Structure formats: C-alpha cells, structure tokens
Amino acid sequence: MLVTAKEMLDKAKAGHYAVGHFNINNLEWTKSILAVAQELNSPVILGVSEGAGKYMTGYKTVAAMVKAMIEEMGITVPVALHLDHGSYEGCKKCIEAGFSSIMFDGSHLPIEENIEKTKELVKLAHENGMSIEAEVGSIGGEEDGIIGAGEFADPEECKKIADLGVDFLAAGIGNIHGKYPANWPGLNFDVLAKVQEKTGTLPLVLHGGTGIPADMIKKAITLGVSKINVNTECQLAFADATRKYIEAGKDLEGKGFDPRKLLAPGAEAIKDTVREKIELFGSANKA
Ligand code: 13P
Numbered sequence: 001m002l003v004t005a006k007e008m009l010d011k012a013k014a015g016h017y018a019v020g021h022f023n024i025n026n027l028e029w030t031k032s033i034l035a036v037a038q039e040l041n042s043p044v045i046l047g048v049s050e051g052a053g054k055y056m057t058g059y060k061t062v063a064a065m066v067k068a069m070i071e072e073m074g075i076t077v078p079v080a081l082h083l084d085h086g087s088y089e090g091c092k093k094c095i096e097a098g099f100s101s102i103m104f105d106g107s108h109l110p111i112e113e114n115i116e117k118t119k120e121l122v123k124l125a126h127e128n129g130m131s132i133e134a135e136v137g138s139i140g141g142e143e144d145g146i147i148g149a150g151e152f153a154d155p156e157e158c159k160k161i162a163d164l165g166v167d168f169l170a171a172g173i174g175n176i177h178g179k180y181p182a183n184w185p186g187l188n189f190d191v192l193a194k195v196q197e198k199t200g201t202l203p204l205v206l207h208g209g210t211g212i213p214a215d216m217i218k219k220a221i222t223l224g225v226s227k228i229n230v231n232t233e234c235q236l237a238f239a240d241a242t243r244k245y246i247e248a249g250k251d252l253e254g255k256g257f258d259p260r261k262l263l264a265p266g267a268e269a270i271k272d273t274v275r276e277k278i279e280l281f282g283s284a285n286k287a
Contacts, residue, residue: 002067004131005080005101005227006167008043009203012226017282018206018217021045022274023084023231024062025052028263029238030069032270037077040275040284044077045101047084047229048094051144059083059097067098077287080131084229085144091121095128103133103170111136111157115164122165133205133227134161137172152191159198168203168227171195173220175208178232187216189223196224203227210236214280221282230277234270241269 005019012019024030024046037044046066053059066081082101083094091102104121106114118134125132137153153171162169173195174188187206196204203226206212210232212220217228245265250256278284 001076001078002070002100003078003080004129004167005045005082005133006131008045008078008080009131009168009226010201011286012043012283013201013203013224015286016221017286018221018226018228019043019045019283020209020274020277020281021047021082021084021205021227021229022234022277023047023049023052023229025055025235027065027069028267029234029270030066031073032267033274034069034073034075034079036271036274036278037079037287038073038075040278041287042077042278042283042285043079043287044278044283045080045082045227047082047231048099049084049144049231050086050090053083053090053094059094059099063098082131082133085135088117088121092124095124095130099130101125101131101133101167103135105135105170107135107137107170107172111160115160118161118166119164126165131167133168133170134164134166135170135172136161152188153195155191155194155198158195162199162202166202168205169195169199170205170207173206175206175212177208178210180208180211187212187220189219192220192223192225199224205229209233209277217280228277228281230273233277234273237269237273238266241265 022033056062080101081099085105091104136157137151173191204224205227206225207229209228209230
C-alpha cells in the first residue's frame with residue numbers, strides 16, 4: 001500500500017534500523033524493488049529524481065504506474081513514493097501528481113531562504129497528507145545534474161530546519177553521490193552525533209548509500225540514521241548483468257533479443273542489490 005514515509009521512519013528510528021530508499025528509473029526498476037520488499041516483508045521508499053521523473057514522461061505517469069503496480073502485484077508492505085532532491089517547483093508538481101512524500105533540497109540556498117521555502121512546503125505537504133524531507137549541508141558529487149560540494153551540515157542549522165516540522169532530515173556528513181573515491185575519508189560520525197543531539201527523535205537520512213562499508217552503515221544507524229538512499233549501486237548492477245548477457249551473445253540466441261529476456265538479467269541483478277541492502281539496513285520483517 002502507498003503510504004507516507006513518516007510512520008515507517010519513526011518506527012525505524014525507534015527500532016534502530018533503517019528503511020531503504022531506492023531510486024527508480026522505469027518499470028523494471030520499480031518491479032524489482034517492490035518484489036524484493038514484499039519478499040522480505042520490508043517497508044520501502046521508491047525515490048524519483050527530477051531527471052527520472054522527466055524520463056518517465058512526468059510525475060503523474062510515475063504515480064499512476066506505482067499505484068497500479070502495488071495493486072496488480074499484490075504488494076502489502078508499506079511503500080512510499082518520494083521525490084528525491086526536489087526543487088520548489090518539483091515539490092509542488094509531486095503534491096499534485098499524488099506522490100506520498102517529497103524532499104525539498106534547499107541545501108544550495110542561503111539558510112534563511114532554505115528555511116522560508118521549507119516552511120512553506122512543510123505546510124503544503126502536511127495539508128495534503130504527505131511526508132517531507134529537507135536537507136542541510138549539500139551531499140557531495142553529482143546526481144542527475146544536482147551537484148553538491150559535500151559540506152558537513154551545521155547542527156544549529158539542522159535544528160532550525162527540524163523545528164519547522166519536517167518529517168526527516170538529510171544532513172551532509174561527508175557522504176557523496178556515486179562511487180566513493182579511493183581517498184575518501186569516510187563518514188564524519190562526530191558531525192552525525194551532534195546533529196542527532198540537536199534534532200532528537202527526528203529520523204535522519206543518509207544519501208549516497210552506494211559503496212559505504214557495512215560497518216559505517218551500522219554505526220550511522222546507531223546514531224539516528226533511519227533512511228538510506230541507494231541509486232548508483234542498482235545502476236551498476238543492472239549495467240554489469242546486461243553487459244554480460246550481450247557479451248555472451250545471448251541476445252543472438254533464439255529470441256534472446258526479446259526485451260523481456262534482454263532486460264531480465266539486469267532486473268534480477270537489481271533484486272540482488274536491493275535484497276542485500278534491506279538485510280544490511282535491518283528492515284526485513286518490519287513491515
Ligand atoms: P548513490 O547514487 O550514491 O547511491 O546515492 C543515492 C542518493 O543519495 C539518492 O538521493
């Protein structure tokens with residue numbers, strides 16, 4: 001069932017585990033993620049970047065597809081449909097399109113402007129029965145054209161944004177979108193602990209989930225992270241499995257060129273990645 005992300009993340013924070021946010025790009029991605037969430041009896045968040053929303057022809061298409069898939073696949077675990085790194089305009093469009101959750105990313109704005117816009121969108125989201133994520137301290141790297149410097153969040157600024165009534169908060173702690181460079185110093189747990197101290201029971205969000213070692217993920221969860229975003233890792237798994245299929249000449253055997261066959265190894269590879277993450281995050285059997 002399609003629900004907001006608030007209740008599942010409040011439960012995760014209290015239960016010391018995290019819910020996976022997996023970005024979707026198309027029908028195969030969505031189907032794989034939903035199937036594994038159901039198989040593991042886990043709540044799940046489907047993240048949609050503005051670029052992916054455009055690719056799928058718009059947020060209305062995405063919302064209609066996800067709602068119909070939940071019904072047709074008989075998905076009974078809680079599913080949130082969430083805008084990832086939304087602009088002010090993007091948030092408004094997703095409210096209209098019937099998403100159940102939005103993220104307003106005002107991290108690149110001066111803090112006063114971030115506060116003002118977040119405040120307005122908190123009101124709108126809640127009036128429409130949706131949950132809302134905000135961001136302080138930009139996430140490093142690039143995702144779908146959104147480029148962040150990778151700063152550490154200021155715990156005082158986090159408190160100001162938390163006090164606006166957001167349902168969960170992304171705070172930069174040295175995390176980066178995409179692959180981590182070999183010389184990456186790791187997550188900054190001092191900053192995370194300070195942010196948690198200032199924001200209390202508010203669920204915290206860890207972006208850039210691809211490639212973070214398991215021990216760091218577990219430590220971050222103990223320090224209040226309740227939502228972990230994964231995108232690149234599913235893309236790499238899909239590309240790798242698809243490449244192997246083609247390189248083995250499988251598309252040239254019989255009807256191996258049939259798109260349902262051609263895309264199957266990639267879709268299975270996404271499932272394996274999502275399964276592994278859900279087990280690591282501890283959300284299996286928490287639906
Ligand atoms: P990765 O692509 O590094 O997994 O990050 C995903 C993310 O944070 C989406 O917002």
